[in-house]
Amino acid sequence: MGPGLLEEARGLHNFMNWKRNILTDSGGFQMVSLLNLAEITEEGVKFKSPYDGSECMLTPEESIHIQNKIGADIIMQLDDVVSSTTTGDRVVEAMERTIRWLDRCIAAHKHPERQSLFPIVQGGLNAELRQRCAEELIKRNTPGFAIGGLSGGEAKEDFWKMVSISTEILPKGKPRYLMGVGFSEDLVVCSALGCDMYDCVFPTRTARFGTALLFTGQITLKHKKFAQDYSPVDETCHCSTCTTYSRAYIHSIATQETVACHLLSIHNIAFQMRLMAKIRDSIKNGIFPEFVQEFMLGMYPTKNYPQWSLNALSSVGIQLI
Amino acid sequence: MNKLNQFILETLGSGNTRIGYFQIAAGGGVTLLQTPAFLIHTLSGSIPHVTSEVADMVFNLGSQAIQISIDTTYTFHENVKPSGYTISKFVGFPKIPSFLTIHNPLRELLPGFNDRSGISVWTRMGRRTLDISKFIQIVNDFQPTFFQVLSDYDVSVSSSVKRIRKSTSRNLEYLNEVIQKIDSSARSAFGTIEVSWFLVSPFDAEIALTHMLEKQHDFNGFILNGVKTSGKINPINISNIIAKLPENKPRFTPGEFKLWEIMDLVRSGVDLFDSSVVTRVSEEGQVFSLQLEKLNHSKATATPVLPSNESIPAKSNQINGDFSSDNENFSAAQLVLNLREKQYFGDFSPISTTCNCYTCRKYTRAYLHHLLCTSELLGPVLLMMQEQITFSES
Numbered sequence: 001m002g003p004g005l006l007e008e009a010r011g012l013h014n015f016m017n018w019k020r021n022i023l024t025d026s027g028g029f030q031m032v033s034l035l036n037l038a039e040i041t042e043e044g045v046k047f048k049s050p051y052d053g054s055e056c057m058l059t060p061e062e063s064i065h066i067q068n069k070i071g072a073d074i075i076m077q078l079d080d081v082v083s084s085t086t087t088g089d090r091v092v093e094a095m096e097r098t099i100r101w102l103d104r105c106i107a108a109h110k111h112p113e114r115q116s117l118f119p120i121v122q123g124g125l126n127a128e129l130r131q132r133c134a135e136e137l138i139k140r141n142t143p144g145f146a147i148g149g150l151s152g153g154e155a156k157e158d159f160w161k162m163v164s165i166s167t168e169i170l171p172k173g174k175p176r177y178l179m180g181v182g183f184s185e186d187l188v189v190c191s192a193l194g195c196d197m198y199d200c201v202f203p204t205r206t207a208r209f210g211t212a213l214l215f216t217g218q219i220t221l222k223h224k225k226f227a228q229d230y231s232p233v234d235e236t237c238h239c240s241t242c243t244t245y246s247r248a249y250i251h252s253i254a255t256q257e258t259v260a261c262h263l264l265s266i267h268n269i270a271f272q273m274r275l276m277a278k279i280r281d282s283i284k285n286g287i288f289p290e291f292v293q294e295f296m297l298g299m300y301p302t303k304n305y306p307q308w309s310l311n312a313l314s315s316v317g318i319q320l321i
Numbered sequence: 322m323n324k325l326n327q328f329i330l331e332t333l334g335s336g337n338t339r340i341g342y343f344q345i346a347a348g349g350g351v352t353l354l355q356t357p358a359f360l361i362h363t364l365s366g367s368i369p370h371v372t373s374e375v376a377d378m379v380f381n382l383g384s385q386a387i388q389i390s391i392d393t394t395y396t397f398h399e400n401v402k403p404s405g406y407t408i409s410k411f412v413g414f415p416k417i418p419s420f421l422t423i424h425n426p427l428r429e430l431l432p433g434f435n436d437r438s439g440i441s442v443w444t445r446m447g448r449r450t451l452d453i454s455k456f457i458q459i460v461n462d463f464q465p466t467f468f469q470v471l472s473d474y475d476v477s478v479s480s481s482v483k484r485i486r487k488s489t490s491r492n493l494e495y496l497n498e499v500i501q502k503i504d505s506s507a508r509s510a511f512g513t514i515e516v517s518w519f520l521v522s523p524f525d526a527e528i529a530l531t532h533m534l535e536k537q538h539d540f541n542g543f544i545l546n547g548v549k550t551s552g553k554i555n556p557i558n559i560s561n562i563i564a565k566l567p568e569n570k571p572r573f574t575p576g577e578f579k580l581w582e583i584m585d586l587v588r589s590g591v592d593l594f595d596s597s598v599v600t601r602v603s604e605e606g607q608v609f610s611l612q613l614e615k616l617n618h619s620k621a622t623a624t625p626v627l628p629s630n631e632s633i634p635a636k637s638n639q640i641n642g643d644f645s646s647d648n649e650n651f652s653a654a655q656l657v658l659n660l661r662e663k664q665y666f667g668d669f670s671p672i673s674t675t676c677n678c679y680t681c682r683k684y685t686r687a688y689l690h691h692l693l694c695t696s697e698l699l700g701p702v703l704l705m706m707q708e709q710i711t712f713s714e715s
C-alpha cells in the first residue's frame with residue numbers, strides 16, 4: 001500500500017514536503033536485522049511478517065521499482081547482505097549473488113536519468129572477496145559506489161582494512177558511500193581512508209537517550225553530575241539548543257519529555273554537520289592531517305589512541321601527536 | 322499608580338465579559354498579555370513536544386506567558402536557584418513571563434492527602450508534601466512573574482463542612498504567610514478560591530472571602546478552582562462568586578476546558594485560562610479543525626460561541642449555520658479529528674483549509690497519519706503546533 005500511496009503523492013519529496021536530497025536503501029539490511037524472518041534465495045528475499053504471518057517477496061526488481069516510486073535521488077541496489085561476523089561459503093555466495101543482483105537492479109531501473117543507482121561492495125571480512133566484488137561492480141559503470149556489510153559487530157582492526165581495500169580499488173572520481181558509519185572518530189578515520197558519504201542512526205538515537213556529542217567525546221546528560229551544570233551542551237556550538245538551553249535543564253527533562261529528544265537531536269545533527277564541514281574545509285585548505293591530529297587529541301587528551309585508528313591513519317600517512 | 326505587571330481593566334462587555342491587559346517586564350523585554358488570554362501549558366517547564374525554537378514559529382512570544390507547575394518541576398526545583406536564572410530562563414523561555422501554579426491542571430488530585438503539615442503534590446518521584454515554607458522557598462527560587470498562593474484543594478461537593486473549614490482556614494493562613502514573606506512588588510500573587518466552599522457551606526465561604534478581600538491590596542488576582550462539578554460548569558455558580566470579587570483584579574480558572582466552556586467562563590467574567598486542553602487533545606493524536614469564517618472582533622460585544630458537539634465524525638466536514646445563542650453574525654464548525662484513523666491514509670488535504678499554520682501550510686493529513694502510525698516523534702510536534710495555533714486563534 002505504501003508505494004501506491006507514494007505514487008499517488010508523486011514521490012516522497014512531495015509527501016514529506018522535503019525539497020532537498022533523499023537517499024533510499026533497498027531493504028537489504030533487513031536481511032541481517034530480521035534474519036530469522038527472512039528466507040534468501042536466488043530469486044530474492046522472502047520476509048515473513050511477525051504480525052500476521054503473511055509473506056512478501058523482495059526481489060531486486062521489486063526493490064528498485066519501489067525505490068523508483070519513492071523517487072529518491074540516490075537509490076541502492078538490493079544486495080545479499082550477511083552479518084559481518086559470518087564466515088565461510090555463505091560470504092562467498094552473498095558476494096557473488098550481489099553482483100548478479102546488481103545487474104538485475106540496473107535492468108529494472110526505470111529512471112536512471114534522475115535517480116542514481118549505487119551498487120554495494122560486499123565480501124565480509126575477506127580481502128580477496130572484497131577486491132573481486134569491487135572489480136566486478138566497477139565494470140557496470142554506475143554513478144557512485146557504496147561499501148556495505150560493515151559497521152556490524154566486527155573488530156575495528158578488520159573494519160578499517162576492508163574499508164581501505166574498497167577505497168583503494170574504487171574509482172577516484174566517483175563518490176564512495178560507507179553505509180552505517182557512525183561515530184565521530186569513524187567518520188574522521190574513514191574520510192582519511194577516502195570515503196565521501198555516510199549514514200547512521202547514531203546521532204539521533206543517542207540523542208533520544210539523552211546523550212550529546214561533542215568534540216571531546218560524549219556526555220550523558222541524564223547523569224546527575226549535570227544537575228547544576230548551567231553551561232550549554234557545547235560551548236563551541238551555535239545551534240538553537242546550545243544558545244537557549246543549559247545542560248542542567250536538559251538533564252531535568254532527558255528521557256521524560258520528548259522536547260529533550262528534539263533538543264539533543266538538533267544539537268547532535270548540528271555537531272555532525274560541523275564535523276563534516278571541518279573535514280571538508282581542512283581537506284580543501286591542505287591541512288587535513290593537522291585537523292585529524294587536533295581532533296584525535298580532543299577525543300583522547302591523554303593520547304591513549306585506539307590502535308586501529310593509529311593503524312588506519314598511518315596507512316594513509318597520518319601520524320598522531 | 323500603574324505598577325508594571327499590574328492588570329489593567331480596559332472595557333466591560335455585555336454580561337460580565339471584560340477586556341484587559343498586563344504589561345509585563347520579563348527577561349529584558351516587555352510582554353503585552355491581552356485578556357481574555359490563555360497561559361501556555363507546560364510540563365516540567367516545556368510545552369509538550371515543542372522546543373523554544375519551534376514555539377517561536379507557533380506563537381508571537383511577545384504576547385504570551387507560560388504556565389509552570391510545582392509538581393512537574395519538583396524533581397529539579399533545587400537546581401534552579403544556584404543558576405541565578407528565573408524559572409522562565411531556566412526552562413528555555415528567558416523573555417516570557419511565567420505563572421507558577423501548584424499543580425499541573427491535567428493532574429487528577431486525590432482526596433485525603435492534605436493535612437496540617439501541608440498539601441500534596443504528585444511529582445515524578447511520587448507524592449510529596451508541600452508546606453508553606455517550602456512553597457515560599459520555591460517561589461523565591463523560581464522568581465515567577467505570577468504565582469498561585471498555596472491552597473488546600475481537597476474539597477468537592479461531597480466534602481464535609483469540617484473539611485471545608487479546614488480548607489478555608491488553611492488558605493487564609495497561607496495567604497497571610499505569603500503576604501508577609503514574599504515581596505509583592507517583585508511578583509504577583511493570586512489567591513485561590515475553591516468553588517466547592519460555596520456549594521457546601523456558603524456561610525464559611527463568605528467568611529473566607531471577606532477575609533481575603535480585607536487583604537486585597539496585598540495580592541493581585543484570584544484563582545477559581547473546582548469550577549467543574551460532576552464534569553460540568555454551572556455558570557450561575559461561577560457568576561455569583563465572581564460578582565463578589567473586585568473588578569480590577571484578574572480571574573484565572575486553571576484546568577482543561579472545552580472551547581465552549583471557555584466561552585461560558587469568559588461570559589462569567591474570567592480573564593485567564595491555560596492551554597491544558599491542547600495538551601490533552603494532542604495526547605490522543607487529535608487536532609482541532611476549526612473553520613472560522615467570520616469573527617466579530619469588536620471589543621465591546623460578547624465573544625463568539627461554538628457548538629457543543631465536539632466529536633463530529635470527520636466526514637461531515639462543514640457545519641454551516643448559526644450556533645451561537647447570542648445569534649452572532651458568523652458560522653463556525655469545531656471538529657476534533659483523530660488522524661490515526663485509517664480514513665486519513667490517502668487524504669492529501671491539509672488539516673484545515675482555513676488555517677495558516679506551519680503544519681497546515683506544509684503537510685497533508687496523509688503524511689501526519691503516517692507519522693502518527695509509525696510513532697515518529699515529528700508527528701506530535703506538528704500536531705501540537707497546529708493545535709496551539711488553532712486554540713490561540715479561537
